[in-house]
Every structure is written in structure tokens, then in C-alpha cells.
Amino acid sequence: MAAAAGFDISPAVRLALSDEHASTDEDEELVKALCEVSLDPRFKVEGGGFKNCYSQGIENILAQRLPGRGIRSSPHVDSRLKVLKRKYYAIKDMLALPRFSWDGMRKMIQCEKELYDAHCKDHPRAKSLYGIPFPYFDTFDVIYGKDRTGREEEELSDEVVADTENENTDEVGDEDGDKDRESAGPSGRSLDVASSCKRQKKHSNGTKRSRTESNFPSPRMLKDVHSHFQNSIQHVSTMATAMELFKDVHNHFQNVVQHANAMATAMEMFRDAHDHFQGAVQSVSSAASAIERFKDAHDRFQNITHHGSMVAAVMECGTDHTQEKKMCEEPQQKAKVTAIAEIQKLGLTGSEVVFAASIFAKEPNQMEMFLALPEIYKRDYIVQMLNAPAAPSNRP
Structure with a gap:
């Protein structure tokens, strides 16, 4: 071909x-x-x-x-x-x-x-x-x-080749026909007539071929159309790839936004937890300071009581020993009754109340400290006293 x-x-x-x-x-x-x-x-x-x-x-x-x-x-x-x-x-x-x-x-x-x-x-x-x-x-x-695109390209290529073969076949056929007509005829006249007919037919064939060529696109034009078609496919493919990239970027952006929202929520929760922790630390610090202050007050109270007892002993040295003992035991008895009544208000079990009372009987200072504390710290004081290391050996 x-x-x-x-x-x-x-x-x-x-x-x-x-x-x-x-x-x-x-x-x-x-x-x-x-x-x-x-x-x-x-x-x-x-x-x-x-x-x-x-x-x-x-x-x-x-x-x-x-x-x-x-x-x-x-x-x-x-x-x-x-x-x-x-x-x-x-x-x-x-x-x-x-x-x-x-x-x-x-x-x-x-x-x-x-x-x-x-x-x-x-x-x-x-x-x-x-x-x-x-x-x-x-x-x-x-x-x-x-792959429909590849199939269309293959068919278009076959059509271009077929059109080219048809044009070449027509041209070769016309040339062979002209040669045959030139050799026909035994005399010069017949050759002239044949030449005249040849020119007329050649002109007619040329006109017909020109019309045919004008009606059908040339292989070069088909090749240009094919090139434009290929470029269009490439542009469409590029646009499709760009769209896919845009979708991927959009999805990644959505994920980033979601993660950012989750991180913001987590930060808010962390701040709330930090605030609660700070409040708890402050409360513990306040409680520790209060306990220290009450310890100081207790020590001062002990000193005052000690000095008061010494003054009372000096001033009442002539009082009957039995009356003095009675007078000293009555306030302690009232303090014990008051302490037991206060312990019962704290919601403790019966065994815990009995165990605390036994500790107060052995250590009056513990009872005095308990009565001196504010209401909000009394339960913590009793629980700490019951859980002291020496306390389990005293439990029944």
C-alpha cells in the first residue's frame, strides 16, 4: 500500500x-x-x-x-x-x-x-x-x-488506510486505461480518434476525481482530525486527573478539619480537667493549712489548760481532794457524752463509734481535738484516727 x-x-x-x-x-x-x-x-x-x-x-x-x-x-x-x-x-x-x-x-x-x-x-x-x-x-x-478510545482510534486508522488504498487504486487504473487506449487502432486516424477520446475521458475522469476528492476529506485532514481528537482526549484525561486530585485534597482537608475539631474538643476537656485538678489541689492545700492551724490551736489550748490547771492547783491547794476530783471529772464526763453524740452524727457504724470512744477514753487529747474542730472536718478526723497504724491493734 x-x-x-x-x-x-x-x-x-x-x-x-x-x-x-x-x-x-x-x-x-x-x-x-x-x-x-x-x-x-x-x-x-x-x-x-x-x-x-x-x-x-x-x-x-x-x-x-x-x-x-x-x-x-x-x-x-x-x-x-x-x-x-x-x-x-x-x-x-x-x-x-x-x-x-x-x-x-x-x-x-x-x-x-x-x-x-x-x-x-x-x-x-x-x-x-x-x-x-x-x-x-x-x-x-x-x-x-x-478501552473504547483505543477501539475508535484503531477503526479510524483503518478507515484512513482504506481511503488511501482506494485513491491509489483509482489513479493506477486510470493510467493503465490511458495506455491501453493509446495502443488501440491500426492506423493513425484511429489513433487520433483514440487520442481525442482519451483526452475527453481523461478530462471527464479528472473532473470526476476532482469532485470525488472535493467531497471526501483527504488523509491529511483525517490525520489532523485524529490529532485534534488525541489532544482532546489528553485534555479530558488531564482534567479528570485534576478532578481526582481535587477530590483527594478535599477529602484530606475534610479529615484535617475533623481532626482539628476533635483536637479542639480534647483541649477543652483537658482545660476543664485541669481546672478541676487545680480546684482539688487548692482544696487539699486549704484543708492541710486548716489542720496545721488547728494543731497550733490545740497545742496552745493544751498549754493554756496546763497552766490553768497549775494555777487552779495552787489557788485551791486547801480544797478537799475528793471535791477537786469530782469537779475535774464532771467536765470530762460531759465532754465524753458530747463527743459520742457528735460521732453518732457522722454516719459511722456501731463498731466504729465504739472504737472511737475507746480511743477517746485512752487519749483525752484526741477527744478534745475532735470537739475543737469545725463540723466539716470532724468526719475526716475520725476516719484518720481509726485508720492510724496503731489503731488496728486496738480494734476488737
Whole structure:
């Protein structure tokens, strides 16, 4: 096709375009590299398609696995993948029709030969597939099964090639017809008539061809449309990627906001706990200070009582000893009754009340200190007295 159009194709390119000359090991390594690239997000776009640079990634892999072969992304990788994809899509189309099936063991299409021949008349690219295995169908189905963009590009490329072949065939046919008409006729007159007819027909064919060319887009125009289509796909893919990034950033921002709110709530709870702790510390400090003050007061009271007792003893040295003893015991008895009554108000058990009374009987100073304390500290004082280290040995 390219030779008829006047293009010069190098042997390397012709080998890459040829289906028969492709080696099995190169195809296997090519398909393996394609699988690796299909799993690399750097070469994929949203929707399952490939970026334009994916064949360069395949070239880099093949350069490591097949050194010295000189395989390039263009034309070798692109051309060979085009041939393999054409086979895959042809098999895919046949499997969508009734009476066609796939032999998974032999990796080839299954159908009647007459049905296959009839199908190839309307679908020329399905030729040379009957009875010939295509071992890469399952792999291509995973990679290209949902790639509509790649399928549309393949069909557009086939249409461009077909239009180019039709134009070249028409031009070659017209030139051959002109040569035949020039050689017709045994005399010069007949040659003149033939030449006249030739010029008229050539002009008519040229006009018709001009009309045809004006009605149909040229391959260059189709190629430009294809390039614009590719650019549009890239822009759409870029926008889709940007949208995904924006969604990820938005989700991360939402998580940060939630964590910030949780941290703020935790800080408020910590502040409340700190305030309660400070209040408890202050209360404990106040209680300790009060106990110290009451201890000082108790000591002073003891000193005053001691000095008062000494003064009373000096001034009443002549009083009867029995009367003095009676006078001293009456206040202590009243103090004991008062202390027991105060203990009963504290909500203690009977055994605890009895144990506290026994301590007061042995240690009157404890009873005096208890009676001197304010109401709010009396229970703490009794509990501390009952839990003193020496107290358990005195319990019944």
C-alpha cells in the first residue's frame, strides 16, 4: 500500500509492519511489557486508555530484555501492537455474533468454515484467523476489553488506510486505461480518434476525481482530525486527573478539619480537667493549712489548760481532794457524752463509734481535738484516727 502511494519504507519499518516476520520471543516480551505498562499509572488515563507515551515505556522495557535488537517505540512497537490489536478486535467482533465461540485450550476461533468465509467478505481484517491460534487474546481482553478510545482510534486508522488504498487504486487504473487506449487502432486516424477520446475521458475522469476528492476529506485532514481528537482526549484525561486530585485534597482537608475539631474538643476537656485538678489541689492545700492551724490551736489550748490547771492547783491547794476530783471529772464526763453524740452524727457504724470512744477514753487529747474542730472536718478526723497504724491493734 505504502509503496503504491510513493512512500519509501526502510527494511526495518517493513519488517515491523509485516505480520509474518515477527518472532515469537519478541511478541511474548512485547505482550509482557504491555501488561507491565498497563499496570503503571504513569501511562494510564481515566477510563482504561493509554497515554501517548506508553509505547516509549514498552521500548524501555524491551531494551533491557531484548538487548541488541534495536526495537523502537516508533515504528516497531506501534506497528506490531497495531497488528495484534487488529487481530484481537476481529476475534472480539466474531465472538459477539451467534455460532462463533472461543477455544480456550487451542486459543483460536471456533465456527463453520462457510460461516467464517461469509463473515470475512464484510470484514476483511478477520482474514487469516481461521484455524490459527492467537495466544494473547485473554491478555488483550483484560487490557483493551473496556478501552473504547483505543477501539475508535484503531477503526479510524483503518478507515484512513482504506481511503488511501482506494485513491491509489483509482489513479493506477486510470493510467493503465490511458495506455491501453493509446495502443488501440491500426492506423493513425484511429489513433487520433483514440487520442481525442482519451483526452475527453481523461478530462471527464479528472473532473470526476476532482469532485470525488472535493467531497471526501483527504488523509491529511483525517490525520489532523485524529490529532485534534488525541489532544482532546489528553485534555479530558488531564482534567479528570485534576478532578481526582481535587477530590483527594478535599477529602484530606475534610479529615484535617475533623481532626482539628476533635483536637479542639480534647483541649477543652483537658482545660476543664485541669481546672478541676487545680480546684482539688487548692482544696487539699486549704484543708492541710486548716489542720496545721488547728494543731497550733490545740497545742496552745493544751498549754493554756496546763497552766490553768497549775494555777487552779495552787489557788485551791486547801480544797478537799475528793471535791477537786469530782469537779475535774464532771467536765470530762460531759465532754465524753458530747463527743459520742457528735460521732453518732457522722454516719459511722456501731463498731466504729465504739472504737472511737475507746480511743477517746485512752487519749483525752484526741477527744478534745475532735470537739475543737469545725463540723466539716470532724468526719475526716475520725476516719484518720481509726485508720492510724496503731489503731488496728486496738480494734476488737
